[in-house]
Amino acid sequence: MPLDREKYLELFLSEVDEQLTQLNNLLVSLEGIGADEKTIAEIFRITHTIKGNAAAMGYDVVSEFAHRIEDVFDLLRSRKLDFSQDVANAVFFALDELQKMLMELRKNKVEPEELPEIEKILKKIAMGEGGWESELGKMRMEREAPISDVARVPMRKLDSLINLIGEMLINISKLEMMNVRIGSRNLKDTISHLRRIVSDFQYIIMDIRLVPLASIFDQLPRMVRDIAQQEKKEVELSISGEDIQLDSRVVEKIKTPIIQILRNAISHGIENPAKRRKLGKEPKGLIKISAVREMGMVKIAISDDGAGIDVSKIKKTALALKIATEERLSQMSDEEILNLIFEPGFTTASGTTKISGRGVGMDAVRSELTSIGGTIVVKSKVGVGTTFEIFAPISIAIIKSLLCEVGGNVYAFPITTVEAIRKFLPSEIRRMNGENFFRFEGELVPLLDVGNVLYDKNPDYHSKDDVNVIITNVANRLFGFSVDELLREEDLVVKPLDVLSDVKTVSGASLLGSGDVVLILDISEMVRKASLERMVI
Amino acid sequence: MGKRIMIVDDAKFIRVILTNILEEAGYEVVGEAEDGKVALEKYPKLKPDLLLLDIIMPEMEGNVVLGKLMKDYPDAKVLIISAVGQRLLVDKALKSGAAGYIVKPISPENVLNEVERIIGPPDENTN
Numbered sequence: 238m239p240l241d242r243e244k245y246l247e248l249f250l251s252e253v254d255e256q257l258t259q260l261n262n263l264l265v266s267l268e269g270i271g272a273d274e275k276t277i278a279e280i281f282r283i284t285h286t287i288k289g290n291a292a293a294m295g296y297d298v299v300s301e302f303a304h305r306i307e308d309v310f311d312l313l314r315s316r317k318l319d320f321s322q323d324v325a326n327a328v329f330f331a332l333d334e335l336q337k338m339l340m341e342l343r344k345n346k347v348e349p350e351e352l353p354e355i356e357k358i359l360k361k362i363a364m365g366e367g368g369w370e371s372e373l374g375k376m377r378m379e380r381e382a383p384i385s386d387v388a389r390v391p392m393r394k395l396d397s398l399i400n401l402i403g404e405m406l407i408n409i410s411k412l413e414m415m416n417v418r419i420g421s422r423n424l425k426d427t428i429s430h431l432r433r434i435v436s437d438f439q440y441i442i443m444d445i446r447l448v449p450l451a452s453i454f455d456q457l458p459r460m461v462r463d464i465a466q467q468e469k470k471e472v473e474l475s476i477s478g479e480d481i482q483l484d485s486r487v488v489e490k491i492k493t494p495i496i497q498i499l500r501n502a503i504s505h506g507i508e509n510p511a512k513r514r515k516l517g518k519e520p521k522g523l524i525k526i527s528a529v530r531e532m533g534m535v536k537i538a539i540s541d542d543g544a545g546i547d548v549s550k551i552k553k554t555a556l557a558l559k560i561a562t563e564e565r566l567s568q569m570s571d572e573e574i575l576n577l578i579f580e581p582g583f584t585t586a587s588g589t590t591k592i593s594g595r596g597v598g599m600d601a602v603r604s605e606l607t608s609i610g611g612t613i614v615v616k617s618k619v620g621v622g623t624t625f626e627i628f629a630p631i632s633i634a635i636i637k638s639l640l641c642e643v644g645g646n647v648y649a650f651p652i653t654t655v656e657a658i659r660k661f662l663p664s665e666i667r668r669m670n671g672e673n674f675f676r677f678e679g680e681l682v683p684l685l686d687v688g689n690v691l692y693d694k695n696p697d698y699h700s701k702d703d704v705n706v707i708i709t710n711v712a713n714r715l716f717g718f719s720v721d722e723l724l725r726e727e728d729l730v731v732k733p734l735d736v737l738s739d740v741k742t743v744s745g746a747s748l749l750g751s752g753d754v755v756l757i758l759d760i761s762e763m764v765r766k767a768s769l770e771r772m773v774i
Numbered sequence: 775m776g777k778r779i780m781i782v783d784d785a786k787f788i789r790v791i792l793t794n795i796l797e798e799a800g801y802e803v804v805g806e807a808e809d810g811k812v813a814l815e816k817y818p819k820l821k822p823d824l825l826l827l828d829i830i831m832p833e834m835e836g837n838v839v840l841g842k843l844m845k846d847y848p849d850a851k852v853l854i855i856s857a858v859g860q861r862l863l864v865d866k867a868l869k870s871g872a873a874g875y876i877v878k879p880i881s882p883e884n885v886l887n888e889v890e891r892i893i894g895p896p897d898e899n900t901n
Binding site for chain 1: 819
């Protein structure tokens with residue numbers, strides 16, 4: 238009984254994708270700062286994990302190649318090798334080759350049979366042999382593709398291509414259903430071949446739509462400088478992760494939130510130089526922006542070392558604005574109270590802008606992000622500083638989703654929000670203070686019911702043999718959602734929902750091969766709706 | 775109660791595969807840890823019937839975790855996750871009290887055989 242590779246291939250590939258991005262970023266920073274021990278150790282660890290994961294899948298060639306890269310970093314780690322420009326070039330080249338191997342694996346479902354040519358050079362480096370530099374130079378020359386034939390294409394044309402792919406996928410599903418009746422082996426093979434072609438096509442289009450975060454980040458130093466000057470503050474800005482690529486529509490959507498948060502950080506977070514000196518801080522404040530890929534999403538952290546946000550002030554304002562009751566506030570952690578700044582209406586009353594000004598437009602910032610399936614959280618310590626974490630999807634045009642059925646309708650959970658799927662016995666669901674919970678990995682996790690959140694229908698867990706639960710993770714908080722039936726995973730082409738734009742719990746819709754409409758749930762809105770109506774947080 | 779298992783591996787991917795294999799067979803995965811420190815904290819709270827432990831981890835080597843664990847909980851049952859070429863490390867682990875080991879690539883059959891050999895079938899005394 239070998240491992241069912243198909244089942245884990247996507248997971249494996251998406252993890253390596255992230256690891257490769259990390260490796261590239263770490264290598265870039267290594268080039269900038271020179272042979273830094275911690276960075277080298279981190280690179281070693283990541284290549285080691287890739288090797289191990291590939292080995293677990295039985296992809297021996299990929300594992301072996303990762304091993305070769307790991308060997309080079311082993312030498313760098315023990316200082317037996319200098320991190321020269323040539324070594325850097327060789328490793329960058331090797332990472333590109335690894336990426337190619339994985340693309341081939343994604344396409345053919347089997348790994349390449351042979352190690353890439355660069356393997357010989359890695360081996361020579363690891364053995365301490367010289368004379369590979371000119372060979373590497375030749376390889377790099379040969380690879381350079383002519384870049385004269387680049388086309389500029391308006392975004393809307395790419396949008397319409399995505400829509401056409403959606404139509405194709407729907408029609409392929411229709412064909413599949415027809416063939417259930419016909420039962421032709423040939424037709425079945427042709428359909429699955431067609432599905433593969435469309436999926437490659439989709440992959441290419443998605444790739445074309447990607448732009449690096451640098452397209453926003455590059456504008457920030459100048460902007461920060463200007464605002465700092467206006468506000469008479471001194472600010473140093475550090476940026477990392479600008480190489481990470483996102484769908485250009487996503488980049489468009491996260492730009493305003495990032496600028497808004499930066500503006501607040503300079504105006505109200507960072508203290509003026511005199512005050513900072515008095516507090517024993519460096520007169521120059523530090524703002525860090527860093528982006529990393531995390532489980533199929535991008536996390537952008539914006540942190541300042543300024544005054545921080547005072548929880549007691551947030552509490553007072555929340556009470557005054559009737560955003561939360563005293564009783565509810567007493568049950569919330571400081572972090573949960575801080576995050577009330579994103580609640581609609583938090584800023585409307587007079588005086589709220591005085592709370593380090595953080596209230597300004599924060600609800601707008603959050604709804605901008607949730608509209609594309611992202612979210613935002615804040616952490617802060619008085620006197621130490623504030624960190625905002627934005628989570629954004631890599632693409633918004635096609636969402637890999639988990640389909641489920643509730644009350645006869647089909648709903649989709651974006652796969653990036655799904656942590657696990659479980660079945661529970663009714664007896665395993667605990668009721669405390671009128672809320673339901675279950676145990677997951679040793680923790681008590683709140684259980685919500687999709688039907689209940691959407692249309693106030695109370696779930697009857699005890700009449701069932703078992704309860705299907707989708708466990709979601711949004712900004713590192715777990716929630717379970719009970720559903721009637723779990724269906725399957727599917728790539729959904731998202732159609733914006735103008736009619737339902739007031740229904741925040743639904744972020745979009747899509748069509749299934751059967752012609753049925755499926756609504757895509759906005760999980761952070763679902764959690765928010767449930768926790769506002771009841772007391773679960 | 776069914777048989778309860780905890781998984782310690784720095785790679786999330788491996789934890790997901792192992793969890794799926796074990797849960798499909800009917801075992802209960804009660805906890806995961808991505809490094810030795812967390813593993814040692816969680817172990818006494820979860821008291822699993824079996825601990826699956828990666829032999830190579832960045833912060834604390836598998837053998838160090840194993841040594842600390844066996845000192846405090848001599849009855850702990852530990853199954854080592856290893857890869858080809860780690861024979862010496864595995865031998866050391868077996869000497870320090872590991873109950874068995876598996877070698878990557880991970881095959882459900884090998885995992886389940888070893889787990890069952892050490893703690894028995896998943897539902898020995900449940901429904």
